[in-house]
Amino acid sequence: MIQLNEHERAVAAHLKHLKDQAGTHSPSIFTLAEKIPDLHIRIDACFLSNPYATDLFLDYLKRELIDTGKMRDVLEFYPSQNAVIAEILASCLHISPDNIFIGNGAIEIIQAVLHRYAGKKIIVNIPTFSSYYEFAPTGTEVVYYQLSKDNDYALNIEHYCEFVHNQNPDTVVLINPNNPDGGYLSFETMKYLLDKFSSVPTVIVDESFIHFAFEDDNYSLRSVAELVQEYPNIVVVKSMSKDFGIAGVRAGYAVMKNDRVKELLQNGFLWNSSGLAEYFFRLYVREDFLSEYEKVRVRYIKETQIFFSQLKTVEGIKLYPSLANFGLVEICDGSNAADFVSKLLIAHGIYTRNCSDKIGLEGEFVRIASRKLEENIIIVNAIRELMS
Template sequence: MLSDLTPLRVSLKEREILSQLEQLSARSGSHSPSLGTMQQLIPEINVDIDSCYLSNPLATDLFWSHFNADVLADPQLFKRMLEAYPSQNREIAERLSTALGIDANHLFIANGATEAIQAVIHNYSSHIHISIPTFSPYYEFAGPHTQVTKFQLDPAKNFAVDPEEYVESVLRSKADTAVLISPNNPDGYLIPDADLEWILSQLSSLRTMIVDESFVHFADRPTAPGGLPTLTGITQQFENVTVVKSMSKDFGIAGIRAGYAIMQPERVDQLLAHGYLWNTSGLAEYFFSLFDRSAFLTEYRQELFRYRRFIDNFTTATARFDFVRAFDTSANFQLMQIHADVSAEVVTALLLLRHGIYVRNCSDKIGLDGEFLRVAIRTEPENAKVLDALADILS
């Protein structure tokens, strides 16, 4: 039993629930169990703070305020949203293109970023080269005939991508597709702009180069006045680059499944010709419609600026911890390495049972050797409770 593998004191009742959590985690594969599933199967668990799933809670509140005023206040509109088909993919792309500064014919609207990842890998890749640790769908979605090779990131170097070593690794692998996430999940490393541009220039011969910018809104990097943070100023120079973007993290709306990819128009045409016509819901279409409103985007930028201060305050506090190694991050989460004698899975469970705090055990991540937690950064009051709980269990 996992509770026998840690020097932490664990009660008999906690051991029983630990066993149930272990079974549930095994059923969930490489992803954490959802809150609904966990609380349904283990009623003793009460989650007060979700620091596992990655989102900006201030943006969730912003979306909710608009949704309440626009939709819930008009029952007939809500009914039509549920009853009618949403607009087609191209029409939603037209609506989104102005806010993104991207021609609509380059936009593939997706039912969450994972759908875009799956579409690109299944249609435009036979051999994919990934950096590890990474977001698991990039290798999980590879079919039985798709080869996967790996480039190991070094925690001693804060998981930094060495441009020359990376390019050499990709070319040596003879992959036709490579993936870079910046900032990366689960470590939060942001590739400097000059490094990213050089890497893409050296790999322009690949069939597909995927750049995942799902966490870029949280990074400290230049943004055009009135615009949204993006890497497209770099990526659009290279025809083989596909940019993947989740909307769940920065806008806090994972439940409605919204994302997109930016790619060459002929690829968008091919994907839409073979499906994906009505692949978003009415709720997702409503969310995309908010991008037509300059007032909403102004409010969002204000909330993002405020949330970034929360991230800075959280990482300043963890830098003082002597019982974990907290890695530098440019995202809205922080990867922490704990002592090798302590099971990260047990710590995750004890945070849940004793404090009602749900964090991500990352020790099962390919490319991580040791015991790791990933902690999503929330509101200031929630963050204070998370920091106290970590200290209570680990210090």
């Protein structure tokens, strides 16, 4: 079992205090560095993003904006309006611009969609990303569907369909791959579910981690966004923060029926992209960028899967099946998650996500993000040492 010494207990208490202040999200490493200056943070394995994609974006940014002086244009002037950026994306997504809504990060879209379309009753599978129940408007009943631990938190399709059928909700939420466990529903399964839910007014499908999932040897990407004409009740939410490693840029989009896009735009969201977000969206549709991006996407998936296979060999922990860029790890030696996170942070400088605030998880859980190959090796070795 993990034991903390007196100093470590003091830091752990400080850490808990900062976490409590940050609500259902983790304090950033910058907040930690500021508030607990004697911490030496080496690896942020709390943070879910592809670091190679960040490298790629920064490379383009340097060449095209910084070195050319065009950075000024991006910062000084108003960016394009929502619909203009939707039009830019349309060609690349093979979806009509009328079906695309641009968000200041996915979180803005989640908020907007819940507030407008959640209806009287929403079903949220737990454990999950907390915003889906936290941002449900007053008057919306949130019904939790508990993913079964015995089934490794994977969705039991028939049981779930029956549950939805009996509950008769206005909205269901499917995060694919799910956060915090990384469980993935195949494209065919998703289609099966969408067929079953054709009479549910709104089916939110959050594909923020879909770039890390794959079904074949080519790591091909399968999104249900292209099915929006066939299933007009879907709202596909897509963050760009994770796959492109640019959380600070705040960029996301959603695909939904055109009436809804129109309605949202009638209520604002006119200039919700920054100049840098617009630059990113314009980059995102360029063939040269996309072919470079595909390389770093596949590289990161491969390294992530290696990371998972190594984590599985560590005794005293259990890794749950994941096709996202993070693993849900259960601590099975009787230690608690807070001690695990504190010790890993203080003794090894590795910051991981304590999941004890996640509803629907029974046991001691942490979520560990995949980082660069060499960092992943350090993480595995540190956890092995911690658990020995």
